[in-house]
Amino acid sequence: MVISGGIKLKNLFNFVSFFSININASCFRIIEIAEWCKRVNLKSNLGNDISIGKVHELLQNVFYLGLMKYKGEIHEATHEPLISKKLFDRVQEIMREKGKPQKVKKHNFDFLGLMKCPCSAAITAEKKIKPSGKEYIYYRCTKKKGPCQEKHFLRGEELYPQIKSFLQKVSLSSYDTEMVLAKLEKEESRAKEQAKTTAQDLKTEFAVNEQKLEKLLDVYLAETITAEEYTSRKEKLVKQKVGLKEQIEDFEQKGLSWLEPAREFVLSLNQAAKLLESENKTEMTTFLKNIGSNCILQNRQLIFSPRKPYDLAAERSEAASKSLRFSKMWT
Numbered sequence: 001m002v003i004s005g006g007i008k009l010k011n012l013f014n015f016v017s018f019f020s021i022n023i024n025a026s027c028f029r030i031i032e033i034a035e036w037c038k039r040v041n042l043k044s045n046l047g048n049d050i051s052i053g054k055v056h057e058l059l060q061n062v063f064y065l066g067l068m069k070y071k072g073e074i075h076e077a078t079h080e081p082l083i084s085k086k087l088f089d090r091v092q093e094i095m096r097e098k099g100k101p102q103k104v105k106k107h108n109f110d111f112l113g114l115m116k117c118p119c120s121a122a123i124t125a126e127k128k129i130k131p132s133g134k135e136y137i138y139y140r141c142t143k144k145k146g147p148c149q150e151k152h153f154l155r156g157e158e159l160y161p162q163i164k165s166f167l168q169k170v171s172l173s174s175y176d177t178e179m180v181l182a183k184l185e186k187e188e189s190r191a192k193e194q195a196k197t198t199a200q201d202l203k204t205e206f207a208v209n210e211q212k213l214e215k216l217l218d219v220y221l222a223e224t225i226t227a228e229e230y231t232s233r234k235e236k237l238v239k240q241k242v243g244l245k246e247q248i249e250d251f252e253q254k255g256l257s258w259l260e261p262a263r264e265f266v267l268s269l270n271q272a273a274k275l276l277e278s279e280n281k282t283e284m285t286t287f288l289k290n291i292g293s294n295c296i297l298q299n300r301q302l303i304f305s306p307r308k309p310y311d312l313a314a315e316r317s318e319a320a321s322k323s324l325r326f327s328k329m330w331t
């Protein structure tokens, strides 16, 4: 059985996972996901656009995990799982974070919380009004970590081009993104065909799990446990079984583990391109925090140290899809 829009759905999960998009907390982000679906032409089973309300349902659907929910009970289905349990769990975790209150912003200055001074204190911003009446935003050290050598202030309009120039270095156009994703998909099916070896001990464990499931049904039929207990224990065992199945598959497809991070990486490069178009400074800050390990403001220069593998992308003046060797980055 083939799930329609399978590749796109898979990418959707990767997309959410990478950006830790908390869809419950912010309406803007649900809109962003819905827009993403529209852009890649991901449709519902009835051929409609994915509505904002549908996004949630989509991301929680155990069907993509190779399971079926019937009358409140989870069953194994015969179709092949579309996404890994690892990825599914991560997305569920992101969605569960809805209860956490969002930090209230104390200020309205862009890019705060991103940069540090060489003295390790945070960078803050303040507004100054010149005698002419013109307003300027200045970025400077908070000097909260003792004496500081940094004497310079940086004007907001000098900071923004530096941020944009970095985003430019790690951006990938939507067209190239779709091309790379299609290539990765091909690579995946090729590697899957090649690898068909079995991990015997995992399979034994799998068989034990099967026996447990059978035994559970026996005790249920003998009425020694309640229907409620049966359902909850069964759910646990079925989920365990899926986990084991996945481990077996992982073993059989050794060398494929780089694919999911590769997809996330490509999608994030595309996000940088989209941020440059939208000029959403709040999202830019979040993005740079996500991909950077250090961001220092020294002598009016932004020194940004990207995490792996963004350092590789940034080293190139422009991230060109054709020559990036994704498999090499994760091995």
Ligand SMILES: [Zn+2]
Pocket: 117, 118, 119, 120, 121, 141, 142, 143, 148, 149, 150
């Ligand atoms: Zn300082």
